[in-house]
Structures are given as structure tokens and as C-alpha cells.
Amino acid sequence: MKKIVLIFLFCLAMSFLLLAAEKPTEESLIKAWEELQKRDSNTATFEKIADRRYKFRTNLFPFVYAHMPAVIIIQMHFPG
Numbered sequence: 001m002k003k004i005v006l007i008f009l010f011c012l013a014m015s016f017l018l019l020a021a022e023k024p025t026e027e028s029l030i031k032a033w034e035e036l037q038k039r040d041s042n043t044a045t046f047e048k049i050a051d052r053r054y055k056f057r058t059n060l061f062p063f064v065y066a067h068m069p070a071v072i073i074i075q076m077h078f079p080g
Contacts, residue, residue: 024032030052037046037056045057 012061034046034048037043037054040058043056044059045055047055049055052053
């Protein structure tokens with residue numbers, strides 16, 4: 001019985017910690033995305049041009065683009 005009470009109290013404490021965690025804002029998500037791009041060893045160029053506009057070049061594929069962070073789907077087709 002004591003074990004069950006301890007597990008319950010642990011779960012209760014963890015739920016309070018999760019509820020108290022800071023919710024991400026749009027600004028914090030963009031900042032995290034910028035940091036991720038800067039740290040990526042495959043990123044050759046990452047320059048902020050204006051608010052939410054970037055000059056971006058990667059070594060993973062031939063692609064240079066100035067864009068806003070968004071969901072981008074790139075499909076590459078190789079012959080054969």
C-alpha cells in the first residue's frame with residue numbers, strides 16, 4: 001500500500017511540474033529554430049535578412065533560398 005501511495009504522489013508531483021512548465025511562444029520557437037540552423041554542421045550560410053526572412057544554404061542539397069520558417073517539404077527525384 002505504501003508503494004502505491006508513493007507512486008501516486010510521484011505522478012501527482014510530475015503532473016504539477018508539467019503544468020508549471022513554460023509554454024512555448026511563437027518567438028521562442030523561431031529563436032530555437034534559428035539556433036538549430038546555426039549549429040547544424042551542414043548549414044553553409046544562415047543570415048537573417050529581415051524579421052522572419054533568412055538567406056539559407058545547406059551542404060545537404062543544392063538549395064539557396066531566402067524564406068520564412070515554415071513547414072517545407074522538399075521532394076528530390078533521382079534518375080534510375
